[in-house]
Amino acid sequence: MAQRISIDKVNDPRVDDFRDLSTADRRPDRPGGRGLVIAEGTVVVRRLLASDYPVRAVLGVPRRVEELAPDLAGVDVPAYTTSAEVMALIVGFHLNRGVLAVADRAPRPRAEDVVARSRVVAVLEGVGDHENLGALFRNAAALGVGGVLLGPGCSDPLYRRSVRVSMGNVLRVPFAPLEPWPAGLTWLRENGFRVAALTPRADSITLRELAEDAGKVALLLGSEGPGLTAEALAAADVAVRIPMAEGVDSLNVATAAAVAFYELAGR
Amino acid sequence: MAQRISIDKVNDPRVDDFRDLSTADRRPDRPGGRGLVIAEGTVVVRRLLASDYPVRAVLGVPRRVEELAPDLAGVDVPAYTTSAEVMALIVGFHLNRGVLAVADRAPRPRAEDVVARSRVVAVLEGVGDHENLGALFRNAAALGVGGVLLGPGCSDPLYRRSVRVSMGNVLRVPFAPLEPWPAGLTWLRENGFRVAALTPRADSITLRELAEDAGKVALLLGSEGPGLTAEALAAADVAVRIPMAEGVDSLNVATAAAVAFYELAGR
Incomplete structure (x- = not known):
């Protein structure tokens, strides 16, 4: 069961994975790249949660995280909730889909x-x-x-x-x-x-x-x-x-x- | 045969049709709208020249207007040439396709x-x-x-x-x-x-x-x-x-x- 954690401060280190998303999806060997897989919006977050990628965390406004409750029930990842304003400041741009998840890359098939x-x-x-x-x-x-x-x-x-x-x-x-x-x-x-x-x-x-x-x-x-x-x-x-x-x-x-x-x- | 005219000054009134293109394509009854049909790039300009829309003018960098010479041969519209820098200042944003044409709306089929x-x-x-x-x-x-x-x-x-x-x-x-x-x-x-x-x-x-x-x-x-x-x-x-x-x-x-x-x- 995912743990629900409320975030009030933009600089909270627990949501560091969600900063600078425009470069975080690059491979780790590229400038700014951390090799993260980033899912935006309930549909895509749901698919990431159902995939074999190791999900690190979810961040969203309360309403969107609530929509994902059934998908979060079976996984052990922190689900951070915050306001749309704080979320925009963490991510670096305004996200109209209201929820994000990040995962590590997994070994891919050959x-x-x-x-x-x-x-x-x-x-x-x-x-x-x-x-x-x-x-x-x-x-x-x-x-x-x-x-x-x-x-x-x-x-x-x-x-x-x-x-x-x-x-x-x-x-x-x-x-x-x-x-x-x-x-x-x-x-x-x-x-x-x-x-x-x-x-x-x-x-x-x-x-x-x-x-x-x-x-x-x-x-x-x-x-x-x-x-x-x-x-x-x-x-x-x-x-x-x-x-x-x-x-x-x-x-x-x-x-x-x-x-x-x-x-x-x-x- | 289209007449080739070189434009040096951003405020030349002969290219007024190409200003504020982000609103000029709105219907004349809408804010900022002049009801113009706007074609960008050689492929689309070529199709506009071949259509039944009454073309008002072409504006482009010399190389792109030159590419359109066969298409311009049969039509009587001014073809304005200028530098990429002046063109960007006229249009209001940088256009990487290098050529534009504007036409009036025509009576459409029923x-x-x-x-x-x-x-x-x-x-x-x-x-x-x-x-x-x-x-x-x-x-x-x-x-x-x-x-x-x-x-x-x-x-x-x-x-x-x-x-x-x-x-x-x-x-x-x-x-x-x-x-x-x-x-x-x-x-x-x-x-x-x-x-x-x-x-x-x-x-x-x-x-x-x-x-x-x-x-x-x-x-x-x-x-x-x-x-x-x-x-x-x-x-x-x-x-x-x-x-x-x-x-x-x-x-x-x-x-x-x-x-x-x-x-x-x-x-």
């Missing part, structure tokens, strides 16, 4: 673990935008994708903004780096996955055609501007496209991923 | 015109978020949706942020208000559309089942939080859902729309 129980996995190359990455995890969770493998140039899914945009789904959908690159794609093939590169290339098959094959699929996705590198495209088994209206460039990467996840995994 | 040549239309209720609305138009353009009808509670697709997030596709995908509400849904039915409400309700059919019927579809979409109102749901012919993994609430409205557009229109 690529082997991510693929072991998945029929469809997403493999990302160069997806550096935190919001796109978070949205992609949200879509993966909703549409039944088993896991996400991160190639070069991807940002860390545990950055605060990605956690928030994902609605906490970076804490549920397993992910791991895929290394080395692009040899990892060959390794996926050896493990029974058809490696399908999503690209608007003309010599590609449609998503529908790919979905007719009910086997395991590793869907390779690149960043919105430059797309997949030539080496990633060359290492794929097949190029696949979403049929698009003439004269339209592309969809946002997380949106394109959602359409592909729906067709390949979500049915 | 709902009759939007549906006349469409097999699939989107009907929105309460989509007030500018980014979601812009993203939805981008997805509609990419996936072949014929038009968008706006029910109550939607924001104006011509706000600057919606124009930008849509990649200029609010200038290409026809839209119109659907009035009165919800009687307009009955009018759609009388015009041969099956009105399908996208909702996670359990008594709904799947998107795939809906797509098997090749007739005309009006896809009814609500805002992410509250969803569709009871009166909109009651006025629909059928409730339709995207199959989702257990324990996941929903997709973002523009993402859910993309999946539905793909299934209904994009194939």
Whole structure:
């Protein structure tokens, strides 16, 4: 059972974990980074409490902490309550979601673990935008994708903004780096996955055609501007496209991923 | 042929259209509003120049205006060039896209015109978020949706942020208000559309089942939080859902729309 503790003073050392949150989510080897996982808002805090990340503490206004009572019942973490004003001064900016939780990073699964129980996995190359990455995890969770493998140039899914945009789904959908690159794609093939590169290339098959094959699929996705590198495209088994209206460039990467996840995994 | 004019002084009255852009896109009857349509960046400026909106002027750094030379060749609008520094002072904030165009609003199509040549239309209720609305138009353009009808509670697709997030596709995908509400849904039915409400309700059919019927579809979409109102749901012919993994609430409205557009229109 979480202990409820009221905080009156901004400089109370018990809530030090919640200071300077704009840098605290960086990895410990980066400037200002403490490697904390930060959850904002009741939905995401709830998902963090239900995850295997070791939660250090919760901080919120009384009303929000009260909403989390059932989720806090089973865990042994301090739940600090304070006013919205004191909370803003502790955190360093105004938080309209009213509640936060911080956790330590946990040992993450390896690529082997991510693929072991998945029929469809997403493999990302160069997806550096935190919001796109978070949205992609949200879509993966909703549409039944088993896991996400991160190639070069991807940002860390545990950055605060990605956690928030994902609605906490970076804490549920397993992910791991895929290394080395692009040899990892060959390794996926050896493990029974058809490696399908999503690209608007003309010599590609449609998503529908790919979905007719009910086997395991590793869907390779690149960043919105430059797309997949030539080496990633060359290492794929097949190029696949979403049929698009003439004269339209592309969809946002997380949106394109959602359409592909729906067709390949979500049915 | 657009006339190229160099601007040296921040207070040059010829570029008055480009001042206070954060309010200039509001309708003329709103505070600070001049009802201008504002395009940012070469992609969106290009789409504005190709649209039927009467373009008033272009303002950019020389390199960006040069990139637009083919698009400017056929139009009779002044193209002002200046430095990035002067441009930031005129506009009131730093614009990293380097080029802008402004146009007057044009008479827009009526709902009759939007549906006349469409097999699939989107009907929105309460989509007030500018980014979601812009993203939805981008997805509609990419996936072949014929038009968008706006029910109550939607924001104006011509706000600057919606124009930008849509990649200029609010200038290409026809839209119109659907009035009165919800009687307009009955009018759609009388015009041969099956009105399908996208909702996670359990008594709904799947998107795939809906797509098997090749007739005309009006896809009814609500805002992410509250969803569709009871009166909109009651006025629909059928409730339709995207199959989702257990324990996941929903997709973002523009993402859910993309999946539905793909299934209904994009194939």
